[in-house]
Amino acid sequence: MPRVVIVGGGFGGLEVAKGLRRAPADVLLLDRSNHHLFQPLLYQVATAALSPADIAAPVRSVLRRQRNTQVLMAEVHDVDLAGGRVLLAGGASLEYDHLVLATGSMTSYFGHDEWERLAPGLKTIDDATRIRRNVLLAFERAECADGAEQMRRLLTFVIVGGGPTGVEMAGSIAELAHQALRRDFRRINPQSARIILIEASPSILGGFEPSLARHARRDLIRLGVEVLEGVMVEDLTDEGVSTSQGFLASQNVIWAAGVRATPVARWLQVQPDRMGRVPVEPDLTVASHPKVFVIGDAALLAGPGGRPLPGVSPVAMQQGRYVAKVILRRLTGEGSLPPFRYRDKGMLATIGRGRAIAQMGRFRFAGLFAWLVWVFVHILYLVEFRARLIVLTQWAWAYLTWQRGARLITGLPEEQTRTLQQPAPGSSSESESSPLETQRKTPS
């Protein structure tokens, strides 16, 4: 039986596998992690609204009923195009007859990889729990901070990048600080937290119509987010963010400014575009390698109007279904398919509860109705019924109470716990402003 190897169990890879469920082939799906992740809701994990398991499902569990399909948790290292083999980390390798690379994208710091330590991106569950830990810890630390200045720095959240992810993060942190945590602290007022969204281009949500972007900006400001447009980030340090319009003291910077494709171009030895994407033919194969397909965020293909298709899940899913059909036709000896054509079903972005914008064909709408559409679409796509049910319960509960169900600080490195109480440099635990000793002081 011919073997189809799919690398990546995201939206694209999973659709390829599903499309081949009745194919006369051995289908092998490889992924570094064991789970398919519903990335559009990852920001809700990062802001303690959902648990990781609510938006993820084991890939092998999703594909359990497909007897021709095997799932392996493995990391691909390289592709041997001449030998028709995928090379795995650890030294093993796998032959393929058809190869689909659906490896997605990763956070890009535009050449400043040292910023990763200071400003986590949001691509994996571990990213999300890291951000959740940082955000929740900021409030805990502020509650026992030395002095007003340190407290302010701890309670200043800077989100770099005003695309949908940055907007969702900013809105969600604002709701967390201003609503969910409102009554939980004694010394600090979480409502005084500053949430700052920085966008380098003249407008946030550049992919949307200007009128919708303006609507989103108004909603963000109503939620208490400071929106800085046309502002460039020049440097990140432990102290904060240097921008083209001045310095922002902050210990919580979140990076939503850009992604680049995973190193597929290097594996295939082709010249990628600026974002690391591999140019593909109209049938999504790689030039002069008809057995190799690249789809989703890793592929560069012009859409209507000549602009590259965006790195969003509908593109990856449609491409995945298309590639499955191409492979199926090859296996059964049927003729070839017309070139891939993306059917744009529109764009949605949510700002907060009851607030969203939508652009679908000729329709533009914003507010509660757009948000309901957003909720409906996202629940519809959640892979497993179980997840849907739980997420609905969580959301219903959160909507009624403003509470967040997953406010856990976990995975704290030992030394970080130890130094949580460490006085800030330049202050002393006996200083006037120390929270712990304000009420009474005795010589130690």
Add this chain to the structure above:
Amino acid sequence: MPRVVIVGGGFGGLEVAKGLRRAPADVLLLDRSNHHLFQPLLYQVATAALSPADIAAPVRSVLRRQRNTQVLMAEVHDVDLAGGRVLLAGGASLEYDHLVLATGSMTSYFGHDEWERLAPGLKTIDDATRIRRNVLLAFERAECADGAEQMRRLLTFVIVGGGPTGVEMAGSIAELAHQALRRDFRRINPQSARIILIEASPSILGGFEPSLARHARRDLIRLGVEVLEGVMVEDLTDEGVSTSQGFLASQNVIWAAGVRATPVARWLQVQPDRMGRVPVEPDLTVASHPKVFVIGDAALLAGPGGRPLPGVSPVAMQQGRYVAKVILRRLTGEGSLPPFRYRDKGMLATIGRGRAIAQMGRFRFAGLFAWLVWVFVHILYLVEFRARLIVLTQWAWAYLTWQRGARLITGLPEEQTRTLQQPAPGSSSESESSPLETQRKTPS
């Protein structure tokens, strides 16, 4: 206002704080983590049935309505008894008028701390996600293992310690392997996984009546668990477990054999018992330090019959409520209370779905009814209503489908991902038994 400092936000500490909600005092609760954890269900997180957030709630959220109470995430380092101060990691300190130490217990390896690396215990959320990762990874690795021997070692799970935690872990892993994962793999048969429960004393569940322990053993065996009683663990290595009855090759050892109290005895400079517990007076204070209370797992107090009270949540909770009353009486100048008396409401242990044992006063029962009592009691005690609702939904779903909702491998160290495919020592990726190359081989 006098200040009451409570160290630890577990079952005991939380009851002290709640009992003081109307006290004329500043109540300050310190905990290393930000959440109260419902430890009795931690094994369900470790076996992917529940998410961490389902069984944990932020301490400050639980106590948000108590205006006299402040919660700080901080680690206590020592107690200055003479100065009446609690010393925090980082150098700060806190005065107290009344101090309650409710710091619980930690996993004890009986002098073999090097075993911690090989056999995680189960006390914190990070412990549970570590075990979950190990258990799920074992199946993933077995699916691409080299050779039958490595596969068997990967699919052998050894649980050391036959108390309630060990029994629950063994039963739950058996259900995971034999039911939830049944159809998810292609090369391995998860039903062939061996789950071995080792208990050093002559019987598992020694705290229960022999007839109930026998019932539990029968249930475990029906679930496919091998129960080894009267077997001592002599050594742990990367290869497996050396016992008094031979060697068990296993890469998954879980430690449920013992706990010891946190270092409270050292802070108080008193002689602890063998398990690190601090002897307390009948009013739960420390001898000659009437301002200092120790409760819960960290305290040593004789119960009816002269045996020390067990380290279970009802003891901690009743002691917490008692101490709150003692402090309240002191604050309001009322007379003292009679000595603390533990009201034993019985013991429960669950083996698997529909299987449990219960010992309550003169009643002994086992099976479905005991299990329903167990479910009822555990849901009743779950701190937050939200958690209760979600857990019920999860359980209902799991009960109907045998599925596990939280099968996520997260927090994987980078190098571990990379070496997932590493052939085992002594085998080669070109060997006959390699899964990846069994079907066709080409010279590499």
